[in-house]
Amino acid sequence: MRGYLPDYDLSSTENLTEAFGKLAEGEKPFAGGTDIMxxxxxxxxxxxxxxDISKLKELGGIKVLKDQVSLGALATYSDVRNHKTIQKHFPILVESAKEVGAIAIQNxxxxxxxxxxxxxxxxxxPCLLVYEAKINLISSSGLRTLDYTQFHLGYKKSEIRPDELIQSVLLEPRFLDYHHFWRKVGSRQAQAISKTMVAAIAKVNRRKIEDIKIAFGSVAPTAVRCRKVESFLLGKKLTSEVILEAKNILTKDIQPIDDIRSTGKYRLIASQNVLEEFLCGIG
Ligand SMILES: Cc1cc2nc3c(=O)[nH]c(=O)nc-3n(C[C@H](O)[C@H](O)[C@H](O)COP(=O)(O)OP(=O)(O)OC[C@H]3O[C@@H](n4cnc5c(N)ncnc54)[C@H](O)[C@@H]3O)c2cc1C
Incomplete structure (x- = not known):
């Protein structure tokens, strides 16, 4: 049954002080509304x-700073898709933004x-995990910055406090000489919630892996960095045996479950296959 409209109140907010006051009174932020609605x-x-937080300029925009790029919390998928610096330095954010819902949701x-x-x-x-992003949370007490790895604590649980807003995500443009890979496996190309997805980057020299970062989504209560696969692959030359072993080790990093969208078994096999696709593409 649909929510009863008079049970809800939506007000506008002009500045951060007003927003913090509303958080203190138990009100919840409304950004694009695509999840809330x-x-x-x-x-x-x-x-x-x-x-509505859409007028809070402190949360908006994509800013190219001296050593990092700041992705404001209010940046939309379309903003990400169309930003030249993001396209150049963080291409899998662009690839994933292109596959979110369809254009209306991306806007x-x-x-x-x-x-x-x-x-x-x-x-x-998953993309923010492999790019080793940081996240800025803002409250009336000021700004705190966390490694993105610290943010997601469990299914629908995060490190954000009730008095805080996400202000921005910080990215360091240091992956230009890496391979970048993104694959989302869903029932169809648009408007699909994934059964599994992988974000991965790697620096390879004469087929030897000098650095590698792999993260999966939809296969655990939070997105996960695959540290066991990464440490196995680091320093190795990519042969068919090494790729096969990496696929086996993936079972130690992710243990997907059955749910309404897929079975755990399908998710695991699909995840191993997309890992193989990535590794074959960089070797
Ligand atoms: C048809 C459809 C297709 C979709 N497809 C995809 C998809 O392919 N992939 C995908 O990942 N998602 C998808 N989504 C989900 C959704 O669009 C995204 O998660 C979107 O980024 C949510 O952003 P929003 O601004 O609309 O959030 P809102 O709906 O405004 O808010 C979502 C939650 O975040 C909180 N919030 C928002 N901004 C802040 C902030 N700055 N600080 C603290 N809390 C905040 C809100 O209080 C709320 O709890 C889809 C949704 C729809 C309706």
Whole structure:
């Protein structure tokens, strides 16, 4: 059953001080609304007060700074897709943004909303893990910066406190000489929630792996960095035996479950296959 509209209140917010006041009163942020409106339509959005954060300039925009790129929480997938620096330095963010929902969702859905949701099937977290991003959380007490690896704690659980907003994600443009790979496996090409997805980057010299970072989504309660596969591959030359062993070791990094979208068995085999596709492409 749909949510009953009079149970909800949505107000606008002009500045951060006002936003922190609303958080203190238990109101919840509303960015693009692409997740919130679905929950309301499904009748599972808690009744209460929400405030629109879209005018908060401190959370907006993509800024190219001296040694890093700041991706404002309010940046949309379309902003990410069209940004020249992101295209050059972080191509899998662009690839994943292109596959989020379809154009209407890409125009409204935000980076901050995707992260705050803490869904294991969200498309950006695996990319942020391999690019070793940091995340800025802002409250009336100031800004705190965490490694992105510290942010997701479990299924729909994150490190964000009720008095905080996601302000931005910080990325260092230091992966120009890496291979970048993104693959989302779903039931169809658009409007698909993934059964598994991989974000991976690697630096390879004469077939030898000098650095590698691999993360999967939709196969655990949070997106996961595959540290066991990474440490096995580091320093190795890519042969068919090494690739086969990497696929076996992947079973120690991810243990996907059955759910409405897929079986754990299918997810594992598909994940091993996309890992093989990545490794064959860089060797
Ligand atoms: C048809 C459809 C297709 C979709 N396809 C995909 C897909 O392919 N891949 C994918 O990953 N997602 C997909 N989504 C989910 C959704 O679009 C994204 O997760 C989007 O990025 C959410 O951002 P938003 O701004 O709309 O969030 P909102 O709906 O506004 O908010 C979502 C949650 O985040 C909180 N929040 C928002 N911004 C902040 C902030 N700055 N600080 C703290 N909390 C905040 C809100 O309070 C709320 O709890 C899809 C949704 C729809 C409806």
């Amino acid at each position: 679905v929950l309301m339509d499904a009748g599972v959005l808690p009744a209460g007060r929400y405030f 409204r859905g935000t980076v901050g909303g995707n992260i705050a949701n803490a869904s294991p099937a969200a498309d950006f977290p």
